[in-house]
Amino acid sequence: MKSVKHVIFAFISILLLNSCDQTNEWALDIIPNEAKFNSEIITNEPVLAYSVKEDSINTNIATLAIWGSYVDPVFGKTKAEFASQFRTPGIALTLSDTTKVLRLELVLRNRIDTTKANNYENNYYGYQGTVQKMKIFELKKSLDYTKEYTSRDKISEADMELVGNYDYTIDVLDTVYKITMPEPLLQKIKGAVTNTTDTAYQNIKFLEVFKGLYFGTDQVASEGGLAFFNLPHSETQLNLIYRHDHDTADRKYTLTANSAAVKVSFFTHEHNAEIISNIENDKATEIYIQPMNGLYTKIKLPNINANWRDAVKSKKTIIERATITLPRNSAESDASLLKPTPNLIALRDTNFIKDYFSSTFMPIQHNSTANNYVIEIGAELMDYLKSDTTEPFEMTLKAAYPTYYPHRTILKNFNTPGGATLKIQYSKINL
Template structure:
């Protein structure tokens, strides 16, 4: 173990000395060749793809919204439903209350490319998918008519409630579409009412798209006589010409995002006139106003696009003017804001509703993997996020006819693969061990077929992170590229399309424990799981709606897998990999492999 720690320290040093992300076999720099033998070994593997079907999607850190036609995998339509909470409970609205406007703002993930001389910024959007990222769609926002439980009522509220991608909970489907509520035109909430984003600006509803332009908010003053907002100058004087944009004064600049003007009459009657009992605390408020339902629809001739959102950053501002209670007669009304928040950080539950249609090629490939008589020797492996697929890997195969006795292998099964038994007797010092996954370039050849940016390898037997993941403390300015040594980041070619070549994930400590540790908690040969990941920093798990039975047995057994990485559910991309047995001879060198570089004392 001490020798392994020494090697590991030198490997870490090499990361910061060299710009090359790939390590070479080490050894000659440590000791003389006359005492050690430096070599490598390629271990046996079995790998197979598994369709996830419906997956748990409540309270995701990041949620998809939109329509994404993935050229290889199929079409995903993602809607979203969320509670909202009062930033300030028991609000006092005063008298002569008038709604100024209601603004919903949900920022995109974006980065600033340049800043102009006038202070305006040019942005690039991140985490937007589709052949045309500005494809038009129909966006509708309704009041949600279904109360989202935080805890499961069927279990006496002792466990967290799970909602799944099809909108189901506790074995029953919830039809959020039929339960949607909206405005009847008089500010009342009615089932299947008109949508709340009813602005005459069609970019907010019937011709919505993911606009990367900076959002500019101008200074205004509410006219209590006319009931409209008027543009004002730097001295708060109403502009004589309300139609000339060049005269307007910038109040604030916002990063790109969903920016909607919602129906004023609805929010005045439904929120500001709700009555104090409904606003006394957020428990009462969420029972009364159950949140918002975001619905995306495809337009004729438009393919659609999909963006990822952190709704915890969203704000729903109900801007109004009123006179404070108890103010002297003749006191002028002042502008105020009631803030409604999204996200679990504010106690608001949410569900990502994902309707996914598998493509013919993808569906056939998954079915072929499930029925392959040579279990684990698939030619292709399929990974996709959301309601997609994951891969499971058995290291060292499963042949078990030998067992070690007094340092020798003799006939007799011990529930340990023979190859692992053999390697444990060799006393190797493990310098580096890694899994190498080559991308099937034929399957991923389309110009708009973007491969998943990163993969995540985990302990699928115990549903937890591997030791190599846990001990990798490397960081990056872009947090999605943390844990560089552990790896899993796509390697791309130098062509204009930057097509993916392969992924490499290092499991040096895991393999060293398997071969050399005497601790039964560390040397167990666990099944490995592989998934796409939206963010490598998330390692916790969410549930399958239907547990996956690894060995296809008809009853529940210890082999059943109930949950898998949350980060895979958040991601919407995918990739096709070469398996352990590529079908084309030319791809034989690209098969999935586990390479172990070791030092063997002579």
């Protein structure tokens, strides 16, 4: 009776597997009734993993500008800067001879949720309290609205002029940062927005005069942090404050970094010596995930083709499940305030659209209790083994956030005790 049940169970399982779509079809087309399944698990399939410097990411800013510098105790120094155009409201400013232009005020809106003072992801990244120097430059060369900017693009010092240096301290309770800009810039912008009545072309003419601002900084020697600024926000603006002689309150003419304005991020990393020695080193005991054009991890299965392809293509073996488990190095991953733990994404390609990766990825879960990540690679592995490709099976492991988020982590490699593991559960089909 038991043998009959086994045959029936095997037959139903095959029917279910054969009903899968093309990309996840693991089963055989036709299995004789006398076929037997012997399910086994192996954990000794060779795996190589190593960290790689990010070659290039898209740095056009859609919503969030990151600014500041900090020193990561594991990774080293990081600096984030950005540049932005500002757009007029589309109408000229009318001033009389008696109108007083009082000041030009820059307002930056921090992305801060004041109801969650300890929510590092929403408020800032790094350490509070470090005084940093915000170096604001006027751009002398226009940003190109038709261009997809990448981390390889830089703005030369010759293409910008220093406007001023201003102290900035990350404070979780600050929501708005205001700076009074110098008189020469006030006069330039005043002239640009009052000398035209051609509203159809006002922004074009304005951008010929005022091309935007670059927000730079000096690298801090210790601690530090990154501030998050919402650019297309009603409170992020350049305000020309003025008052007519009959006014009882100030008026303002507002320029915004709206969705039409070009905004670009610039990231710089100075990695510690240990990190540098571990880059592209598959013997390293740790592997790294660091966004903002930092580091990502490559995982390779060098022998999977030789060990499995013939058996899979001849329909003598089915891989039922394959998982990679990646333990985090908690002591280093959670250093000080460099949290939260990032979500990760595993891809068999490196295509992504703007700040987001494509939909071709393998499921990955973060287990906070076990403090590890588990990647389900079974479906991708079977598709690979059933194909005729001669390319090796390789994966790219990155942070699942948009590429400009700073949250990083350190993982234990496959070659270290208690490190990463690959588990393959498979069935041999004996006729």
